[in-house]
Amino acid sequence: MSRDPYETLGVSRDASQKDIQSAYRKLAKNLHPDLNPGDKAAEEKFKGVSAAYSLLSDEEKRKKFDRGEIDATGAETAPPRDYYRDYASHGSTGGRYENRSAFSDFGDADDVFSSFFSRRNRPQGPIKGRDAHYAMEVDFLEAVNGAKKKITLPDGTALDLQIPAGTRDGQTLRLRGKGEPGFNNGPPGDALIDITVRPHPIFKVDGDDVRYEVPISLSEAVLGGKIRVPTVSGAVNVTLAPNSNTGKTLRLKGKGLHKHGGGHGDAFVTLKVVLPDEPDSELTEFVKNWEAGTRHDPRKTMGGGV
Amino acid sequence: MKDTELCAYLQIEVRVLDLWVQQRWLVPEERGGMREFHNADLARGRLILDLIGPMGVNEDGVDVAMNLLDQVHALRGKLAELVAALREEELEVQKRILSRIDFE
Numbered sequence: 001m002s003r004d005p006y007e008t009l010g011v012s013r014d015a016s017q018k019d020i021q022s023a024y025r026k027l028a029k030n031l032h033p034d035l036n037p038g039d040k041a042a043e044e045k046f047k048g049v050s051a052a053y054s055l056l057s058d059e060e061k062r063k064k065f066d067r068g069e070i071d072a073t074g075a076e077t078a079p080p081r082d083y084y085r086d087y088a089s090h091g092s093t094g095g096r097y098e099n100r101s102a103f104s105d106f107g108d109a110d111d112v113f114s115s116f117f118s119r120r121n122r123p124q125g126p127i128k129g130r131d132a133h134y135a136m137e138v139d140f141l142e143a144v145n146g147a148k149k150k151i152t153l154p155d156g157t158a159l160d161l162q163i164p165a166g167t168r169d170g171q172t173l174r175l176r177g178k179g180e181p182g183f184n185n186g187p188p189g190d191a192l193i194d195i196t197v198r199p200h201p202i203f204k205v206d207g208d209d210v211r212y213e214v215p216i217s218l219s220e221a222v223l224g225g226k227i228r229v230p231t232v233s234g235a236v237n238v239t240l241a242p243n244s245n246t247g248k249t250l251r252l253k254g255k256g257l258h259k260h261g262g263g264h265g266d267a268f269v270t271l272k273v274v275l276p277d278e279p280d281s282e283l284t285e286f287v288k289n290w291e292a293g294t295r296h297d298p299r300k301t302m303g304g305g306v
Numbered sequence: 307m308k309d310t311e312l313c314a315y316l317q318i319e320v321r322v323l324d325l326w327v328q329q330r331w332l333v334p335e336e337r338g339g340m341r342e343f344h345n346a347d348l349a350r351g352r353l354i355l356d357l358i359g360p361m362g363v364n365e366d367g368v369d370v371a372m373n374l375l376d377q378v379h380a381l382r383g384k385l386a387e388l389v390a391a392l393r394e395e396e397l398e399v400q401k402r403i404l405s406r407i408d409f410e
Binding site: 021024025028029032034035037038050053057081082083084085086087088089091092093094096097098116117180181 | 386
């Protein structure tokens with residue numbers, strides 16, 4: 001639900017809590033899936049209205065939303081649920097709630113229909129259970145390289161979840177048969193797990209490529225040579241040309257993310273020359289006497305009155 | 307599931323569950339003298355909580371709503387059976403029956 005919760009409930013932004021409650025009640029009576037057993041679309045609409053109400057009926061959350069601190073999706077914490085209508089319409093209540101006396105008058109006549117109205121409804125055939133939806137956060141490197149995670153489902157069962165290498169943010173993993181139980185001996189549904197990949201402090205994703213900065217020492221920058229550079233799949237040796245400056249970008253082929261159709265993106269590594277943390281007297285002395293250094297003006301093309 | 311499990315899912319006390327069972331809003335299965343609840347009862351319990359909570363329906367209102375709801379489901383079941391049976395008939399028969407109930 002990305003819609004404005006005020007809009008969803010049809011109230012103004014300065015509506016009182018009482019207004020919000022009565023707006024919700026009106027909508028819920030029309031939209032609750034159990035009060036609309038035949039309306040498939042009712043469930044989605046009711047979910048939106050419930051999420052809007054749970055945000056606006058909580059004065060703390062409402063204030064935060066008004067100040068822009070949380071967005072409307074912040075209210076969508078309601079876990080997925082199944083509705084009674086799903087069980088009743090599949091005849092899987094074992095007749096415990098069947099109310100047949102209510103239309104026994106249809107079967108009054110001494111005809112072929114009398115038994116039809118007096119006996120219990122026939123349960124439908126096997127029906128697959130619903131899919132259960134979960135959300136999970138994984139670290140960036142776990143998603144890139146794959147990982148085994150233990151998850152605990154709401155019913156207490158622990159599962160080993162294999163995060164495949166190359167999993168992307170927003171991807172959904174499916175665990176077959178780990179959803180809601182089926183009706184009338186139908187197979188259970190699947191568990192669908194929406195994966196959110198936590199951003200990495202260094203590696204930034206750019207399509208299939210990864211971009212990041214790598215610090216190099218002054219000596220490495222001036223002299224060049226072999227350096228070790230971290231990548232998402234482990235460190236690699238990179239040869240620097242002499243006089244490699246800050247801002248220079250190297251391309252490490254195939255060191256990016258798994259591509260959808262196979263293969264890998266690249267890593268783009270931008271160099272950053274870093275001085276030693278502590279001033280070094282030898283270096284200071286050298287630079288003082290370094291004739292060409294005093295004439296070097298890296299800002300000469302900047303303009304702006306330099 | 308047992309009483310305690312159902313109560314935990316619904317976050318209600320056992321005496322509330324007892325009341326619901328007494329009102330026949332929930333009808334557990336009897337198994338060896340023990341009450342056994344199913345997922346259908348859990349879903350039904352959530353509906354009852356929606357009604358008495360955010361929707362502001364009182365106890366008598368829930369009674370009326372659940373009773374009518376059970377009738378609706380029983381009727382829907384009968385209607386589904388009837389329609390399924392009619393679909394098995396030849397098209398001519400289906401059309402003849404439809405013509406008797408179609409007022410347009």
